[in-house]
Amino acid sequence: MKRAVLVLVLLAIVSAAGYFVAFHMATSSAKHCLAHPDGGMIWLRNAYHLSDAQFARVAQMHEEYRPTCARMCQRIAAANEKLAALIASSATVTPETEAALKEWALLQNECRLAMLQHVYAVSAEMNPEDGRRYLKMATARIIVPGMAHASLLEK
Amino acid sequence: MLSAWRVEAGVPPRFQANVWAQIAARESSRRSLGKQLADWFATEFCKPRFAAAAVAFSLAASVGAAYLRAQDSNAVRGRQLEARYMETINPLAHGSHSS
Numbered sequence: 001m002k003r004a005v006l007v008l009v010l011l012a013i014v015s016a017a018g019y020f021v022a023f024h025m026a027t028s029s030a031k032h033c034l035a036h037p038d039g040g041m042i043w044l045r046n047a048y049h050l051s052d053a054q055f056a057r058v059a060q061m062h063e064e065y066r067p068t069c070a071r072m073c074q075r076i077a078a079a080n081e082k083l084a085a086l087i088a089s090s091a092t093v094t095p096e097t098e099a100a101l102k103e104w105a106l107l108q109n110e111c112r113l114a115m116l117q118h119v120y121a122v123s124a125e126m127n128p129e130d131g132r133r134y135l136k137m138a139t140a141r142i143i144v145p146g147m148a149h150a151s152l153l154e155k
Numbered sequence: 156m157l158s159a160w161r162v163e164a165g166v167p168p169r170f171q172a173n174v175w176a177q178i179a180a181r182e183s184s185r186r187s188l189g190k191q192l193a194d195w196f197a198t199e200f201c202k203p204r205f206a207a208a209a210v211a212f213s214l215a216a217s218v219g220a221a222y223l224r225a226q227d228s229n230a231v232r233g234r235q236l237e238a239r240y241m242e243t244i245n246p247l248a249h250g251s252h253s254s
Contacts, residue, residue, distance in 0.1 A: 001193075003201035010206075011213050019217040026225030030232035040240030047233065065244065072246035111246045118244055141241050 048130040057125050065118045072111045079104045115142055 033039040033046070041062065045055045083104050086097045119138040123131040199205055242248045 001197040004196050007201050007206045007209070011210055014210050015213045015217040018214045019221045022218040022221035023225050023228075026222055027228050027232075030229045030236070033236055034232055039236055040243050043233065043236035044240050047237070062244070069244060069246045076246055108247065115245060115247075137237065138241065138244075141245065 048126050048134050050126065050130075054125050058122055061118065061121055061125070065114075068114060072107075072114065075107055076111060079107050112142055 029046070033042045036042055041059060044050065044058065050058060079100070083097070083100045086094070086100050090097060116139070119135065119142065123135045123138075125131075126134055200209070
């Protein structure tokens with residue numbers, strides 16, 4: 001009986017060890033990506049099967065796009081603050097508020113356009129199927145998710 | 156011939172004792188099923204062929220369960236990484252955060 005219990009204990013230890021080792025091995029890549037400062041780019045490479053050459057071009061595009069993105073980010077933050085201040089300072093829509101709102105909308109549009117151009121350029125570097133997948137994922141986040149015109153009319 | 160025929164209704168010798176013996180044997184076998192299992196566990200389970208098979212089976216099951224759980228975990232991390240990548244190319248996300 002003692003030996004049988006020993007076998008049972010061994011069984012439990014081997015199973016637990018097997019579980020933890022397999023889980024660690026299967027998740028280490030994603031954990032590493034998440035901990036890395038450039039985890040997003042590493043994810044892009046893995047998720048869209050980029051070759052070394054493809055990844056080098058995409059990374060270069062990303063670096064070139066980064067300053068544009070940062071400038072736009074600052075402009076959007078400034079436009080948001082200006083609009084918020086104007087809205088808070090008046091009880092009605094003033095010509096200044098209207099102008100700031102138009103400027104804000106134009107800026108948003110400009111940002112979406114720049115982002116869309118970048119996304120198209122990146123997808124063109126990928127294999128056709130991966131490029132299609134990437135475009136679908138990225139454009140779904142650029143355009144505010146909503147219903148099609150027909151389904152809105154039905155409601 | 157019919158008038159000469161007689162029915163012999165007697166039971167075989169020790170009939171009742173045999174019946175009771177069979178009932179007792181069945182009950183005793185039922186009661187000792189747990190004990191039989193315990194005996195098998197103590198004697199057979201620790202034999203190398205059973206022990207090795209049990210270890211192999213349980214290792215395969217635990218590794219399979221780990222991979223299934225890892226798939227869910229990786230899917231969640233994948234969505235987090237996707238969102239992180241999109242944030243790096245989306246000025247609207249940064250602009251909204253900083254305001």
